[in-house]
Amino acid sequence: MTPQPDPPVPSRGRTAALFAASVLLATPACAQDWNDEGANADGQTPAFQGQTRAPEAQGSVQLDTAVVADGLDHPWGMDPLPDGSWLVTERSGALRMVAADGTLSEPIAGVPQVDARGQGGLLDVLVAPDFAQSRRIWLSYAAPSATEPGKNSTGVATATLSQDGRTLDGVTEIFRQQPAWASDKHFGSRLVLDRDGMLFVTLGERSDPEPRATAQNDDNHIGKLVRISPDGKPAGAGTAGWLPDVWSKGHRNVQAAALDGEGRLWTVEMGPQGGDELNQPQKGLNYGWPIITYGEDYDGTPIGEGITAQDGLEQPVYYWDPVIAPSGLVIYDGAMFPEWNGDILVGGLAAQALVRLDLDGDRVAGEARYLEGIGRVRDVAVAADGSLMLLTDADNGQMVRVTRAE
Numbered sequence: 001m002t003p004q005p006d007p008p009v010p011s012r013g014r015t016a017a018l019f020a021a022s023v024l025l026a027t028p029a030c031a032q033d034w035n036d037e038g039a040n041a042d043g044q045t046p047a048f049q050g051q052t053r054a055p056e057a058q059g060s061v062q063l064d065t066a067v068v069a070d071g072l073d074h075p076w077g078m079d080p081l082p083d084g085s086w087l088v089t090e091r092s093g094a095l096r097m098v099a100a101d102g103t104l105s106e107p108i109a110g111v112p113q114v115d116a117r118g119q120g121g122l123l124d125v126l127v128a129p130d131f132a133q134s135r136r137i138w139l140s141y142a143a144p145s146a147t148e149p150g151k152n153s154t155g156v157a158t159a160t161l162s163q164d165g166r167t168l169d170g171v172t173e174i175f176r177q178q179p180a181w182a183s184d185k186h187f188g189s190r191l192v193l194d195r196d197g198m199l200f201v202t203l204g205e206r207s208d209p210e211p212r213a214t215a216q217n218d219d220n221h222i223g224k225l226v227r228i229s230p231d232g233k234p235a236g237a238g239t240a241g242w243l244p245d246v247w248s249k250g251h252r253n254v255q256a257a258a259l260d261g262e263g264r265l266w267t268v269e270m271g272p273q274g275g276d277e278l279n280q281p282q283k284g285l286n287y288g289w290p291i292i293t294y295g296e297d298y299d300g301t302p303i304g305e306g307i308t309a310q311d312g313l314e315q316p317v318y319y320w321d322p323v324i325a326p327s328g329l330v331i332y333d334g335a336m337f338p339e340w341n342g343d344i345l346v347g348g349l350a351a352q353a354l355v356r357l358d359l360d361g362d363r364v365a366g367e368a369r370y371l372e373g374i375g376r377v378r379d380v381a382v383a384a385d386g387s388l389m390l391l392t393d394a395d396n397g398q399m400v401r402v403t404r405a406e
């Protein structure tokens with residue numbers, strides 16, 4: 001991944017914005033230049049054919065983009081509400097509503113305190129499927145430790161949104177990653193409800209060598225995916241010796257997750273330089289970090305022993321070298337791009353693009369990139385009409401609607 005030094009920026013006035021003008025940057029990459037770049041890590045061999053650098057996916061879909069809202073301070077997560085508006089987080093700590101016409105609300109009151117340093121802050125937002133009745137949402141965030149000043153870890157809270165949309169009521173923290181560390185990196189943390197109504201929370205390993213070395217330990221939440229009930233009761237793999245909410249282990253920094261049409265969880269994971277991964281994490285399995293990985297450390301030295309495979313450790317379905325710095329993931333199912341149904345769409349911070357993976361069974365058969373140069377794509381979502389929504393990570397971040405060009 002690309003290190004993200006972005007310091008918190010002072011809050012400032014924002015203007016509601018709706019830009020009708022459509023900017024068009026749009027086609028599948030005409031040349032395969034992204035696929036011809038040199039690898040970050042030389043001399044590594046994929047475990048199977050097609051595990052990296054899949055052929056360019058074919059297709060003639062042309063895209064239009066329109067800025068729905070701008071002036072967002074490093075927006076991180078979004079989810080639609082039943083009335084066509086969206087909830088959007090800003091990493092510096094604000095939760096806002098973006099109306100269907102693009103009008104940006106004032107910050108919603110009642111958001112938990114967040115530690116907005118480095119990669120930390122207010123992160124994902126998830127709207128309950130029964131929101132129209134329950135008004136329920138969940139938030140993830142970098143939570144400052146109450147007992148150890150300077151330390152933090154990923155927290156998840158649930159709340160209900162007041163009828164006027166201005167306040168969170170009944171805010172209750174339902175999960176806190178253990179232990180806390182004095183780090184401003186690798187918080188995860190996407191929130192996904194599965195078909196049993198359980199909540200997946202993706203986490204990170206906090207980046208520093210000391211916590212990283214514990215990503216294989218069974219007695220913590222470092223480098224884990226966890227699964228809990230909507231109120232925080234453990235619903236993990238049930239593996240002997242593991243914490244009861246842990247689903248899978250050996251992850252580096254998982255900033256995107258989604259269910260596929262069969263209800264299975266997929267994730268993309270920020271790897272080291274040359275090791276971003278697509279995984280389909282299964283209950284009780286070990287995804288290898290930091291024992292095995294593709295890529296290398298930022299200074300060019302190997303991670304651990306520099307090995308990419310070992311018995312008992314899962315291979316990624318796909319990996320990127322050079323990296324795209326993946327954040328935001330959907331498995332597309334919508335009316336606007338029917339030829340993409342079942343495809344994986346990933347946002348790229350470093351790639352500054354929307355990345356599409358064409359699946360053949362559970363293997364990647366092709367890769368395509370769109371909207372190259374649009375900015376650091378932090379999140380990807382599908383709107384009710386099948387159009388896509390993107391968030392760009394910047395001081396003046398944007399929410400961008402992506403439609404089919406006619």
Ligand SMILES: [Ca+2]
Nearest residue numbers: 277287288289
């Ligand atoms: Ca892995």
